[in-house]
Amino acid sequence: xxxxxxxxxxxxxIFLMMAGLYVVIAQGNLVKKIVGLNxxxxxxxxxxxxxxxxxxxTAPIIKQGVSLYSNPLPQVLILTAxxxxxxxxxxxxxxxxxxxxxxxxxxxxxxHEQDQSF
Amino acid sequence: xxxxxxxxxLVLRIAAKMLIPPILMFALYVQFHGETGPGGGFQAxxxxxxxxxxxxxxxxxxxxxxxxxxxxxxxxxxLGMLLYITVGMASLFSGANFLDYDVLAQERMExxxxxxxxxELSIGITVAAVMMMIFFSFxxxxxxx
Amino acid sequence: MLAVIxxxxxxxxxxxxxxYSFLAAxxxxxxxxxxxxxxxxxxxxxxxxxxxxxxxxxTVRREKLRRKRSVIPLLVVTSIGATLVxxxxxxxxxxxxxxxxxxxxxxxxxxxxxxxVGVPNLVTAVxxxxxxxxxxGELTVIFTAGIGVLALLGYRKRGGKR
Numbered sequence: 031x032x033x034x035x036x037x038x039x040x041x042x043x044i045f046l047m048m049a050g051l052y053v054v055i056a057q058g059n060l061v062k063k064i065v066g067l068n069x070x071x072x073x074x075x076x077x078x079x080x081x082x083x084x085x086x087x088t089a090p091i092i093k094q095g096v097s098l099y100s101n102p103l104p105q106v107l108i109l110t111a112x113x114x115x116x117x118x119x120x121x122x123x124x125x126x127x128x129x130x131x132x133x134x135x136x137x138x139x140x141x142h143e144q145d146q147s148f
Numbered sequence: 149x150x151x152x153x154x155x156x157x158l159v160l161r162i163a164a165k166m167l168i169p170p171i172l173m174f175a176l177y178v179q180f181h182g183e184t185g186p187g188g189g190f191q192a193x194x195x196x197x198x199x200x201x202x203x204x205x206x207x208x209x210x211x212x213x214x215x216x217x218x219x220x221x222x223x224x225x226x227l228g229m230l231l232y233i234t235v236g237m238a239s240l241f242s243g244a245n246f247l248d249y250d251v252l253a254q255e256r257m258e259x260x261x262x263x264x265x266x267x268e269l270s271i272g273i274t275v276a277a278v279m280m281m282i283f284f285s286f287x288x289x290x291x292x293x
Numbered sequence: 294m295l296a297v298i299x300x301x302x303x304x305x306x307x308x309x310x311x312x313y314s315f316l317a318a319x320x321x322x323x324x325x326x327x328x329x330x331x332x333x334x335x336x337x338x339x340x341x342x343x344x345x346x347x348x349x350x351x352t353v354r355r356e357k358l359r360r361k362r363s364v365i366p367l368l369v370v371t372s373i374g375a376t377l378v379x380x381x382x383x384x385x386x387x388x389x390x391x392x393x394x395x396x397x398x399x400x401x402x403x404x405x406x407x408x409x410v411g412v413p414n415l416v417t418a419v420x421x422x423x424x425x426x427x428x429x430g431e432l433t434v435i436f437t438a439g440i441g442v443l444a445l446l447g448y449r450k451r452g453g454k455r
Contacts, residue, residue: 040381048374056366061303061348065310068341072317075333079326081385089327090415091185092407100325101399102415106424108329109416110431113190113275116336116344117438120282123348124445127289130352178331183412186327188420194335201343222443229436232429247425257411264412264421267428274432278439279340285446286347 039080046073058138060126064119071115078104164206171199179272183261189268193275201283209287221281228274235266303349311342328416 050073053066082104090102126136133141175196182188204212235247242251249263250256300306314337321330402419412418420428 037381037384040384041378044374044377044381047377048370051373052366052370055369056363059303061345061352062306065306065345068310068337069313072314072333072337075329076317076320079321079324079329082326083324087325089186089325090403091327092413092415099403099415102402102419103399105326105329105416106419108326109190109332109420110427112329112332112336113431114434116341117435119341120344121438121441121445123344124285124442126348127286127351128445136352182417183414185414186331186416188328188414188417191328191331191335194332194340198335198339218447225436225439229432232432236425236429247429249422249425256409260410260412260422264410264417267421267425268417271428271432275435278435281439282344282442283347285442286344286351289351289446 040077043073043077043080046076060129060136060138061123064122064126067122068115068119071111075108075111078108160206164202168199168203171195171202175199175276179268182268183264189271190275192272194279196272196276197279197283200280204283204287209284213284213288216280216284218284221277221284225274225277225281228270228272228277231270231273232267235263235270239263304346307342307345307349310345311338314338314341328414 047070050066050068050070053069054063057063057066082101084098084100087098087100088096090099090105092099129141130136133144135141135144175192178187178195179189179192182192200212200216235249235252237246239248239251240246244251247263249260252259252262300309314333318330318334318338321327321333402423403415406412406415406418410418410422412422
């Protein structure tokens with residue numbers, strides 16, 4: 031039973047990750063795929079931050095009288111990751127806009143038919 | 149072209165006019181207080197860009213473009229990157245490793261503070277300029293020629 | 294989350310994603326990661342949602358109905374999820390102070406940061422002073438993404454493309 035209580039944060043995150051991954055794989059609309067990718071990214075961030083928390087700690091800003099701080103390393107990593115994620119999302123959405131202008135559609139099947147590159 | 153002042157637009161315009169200066173001040177506050185509280189370069193840059201986005205949404209992209217021209221944004225983004233690398237090079241020319249802030253001033257703590265201040269500033273400038281550049285690219289795409 | 298999969302109105306999907314980002318930011322605050330919460334709220338619920346809405350304004354509003362439904366993606370996703378759950382049984386418990394994550398480098402940063410850097414905000418100290426080179430790389434990524442968007446969308450459409 032303690033296994034369940036100790037690990038529930040991982041399982042919630044895995045559920046969210048799989049939902050995002052399903053949207054990327056199974057949906058045909060390009061914009062929805064990018065939304066699914068962002069959901070995937072956000073759930074990975076939750077995983078890392080939840081791993082960095084220690085019981086009974088405070089935010090990692092040094093103050094008088096506080097002895098236990100949250101681990102700053104995962105937070106630094108995730109800060110970088112969030113900003114890089116939005117940069118890639120911006121570039122991906124710019125590509126979607128151009129694809130729409132060239133093929134007049136954002137559905138995956140219709141673009142494949144028009145391309146006939148097989 | 150200035151969009152006409154219509155009755156249903158009025159509340160939005162007044163609210164935006166009251167909100168945008170505090171947002172800009174908050175962005176500056178977050179930028180310079182990144183050392184003692186949460187904040188820093190990235191957050192400040194994003195908040196600064198969102199103030200401009202709010203202005204463009206309410207008052208029209210043309211007016212917002214008159215302030216943040218294409219050339220200005222490109223120059224600002226490149227300036228931020230250049231500033232960061234210059235700080236690193238200054239450490240290199242003073243005999244220490246790249247981006248080692250200890251040698252930037254007489255005392256070690258002073259050097260660290262100066263280095264962190266300059267790098268956060270450069271991050272804030274570049275992030276704000278790039279976010280505004282991306283927004284204006286998306287917004288002007290929909291304008292019929 | 295399941296609503297995102299089923300909905301076909303893309304505007305609603307983007308709004309739900311904005312709510313999800315905001316909830317993630319609130320979760321970060323309760324997990325004592327204030328800098329990350331700030332950035333996620335500003336970037337995820339602000340910039341990302343706004344970019345998706347711009348894309349929707351430039352493309353389509355609804356999703357087309359798919360003609361065939363296959364069960365393979367569901368199987369793939371379920372098997373990956375099951376493997377991951379199997380892998381988490383060895384991981385340290387949630388908020389365990391003796392996890393190996395908190396023992397080595399992080400302890401050194403927390404203990405010697407006041408003497409070496411002198412900045413109260415630990416995240417800023419690590420981000421700009423101890424790991425300043427990574428932040429330079431991150432700045433380059435943002436700059437490159439800006440240039441990329443400018444190259445893709447920056448010029449007015451030549452007449453006759455619409």
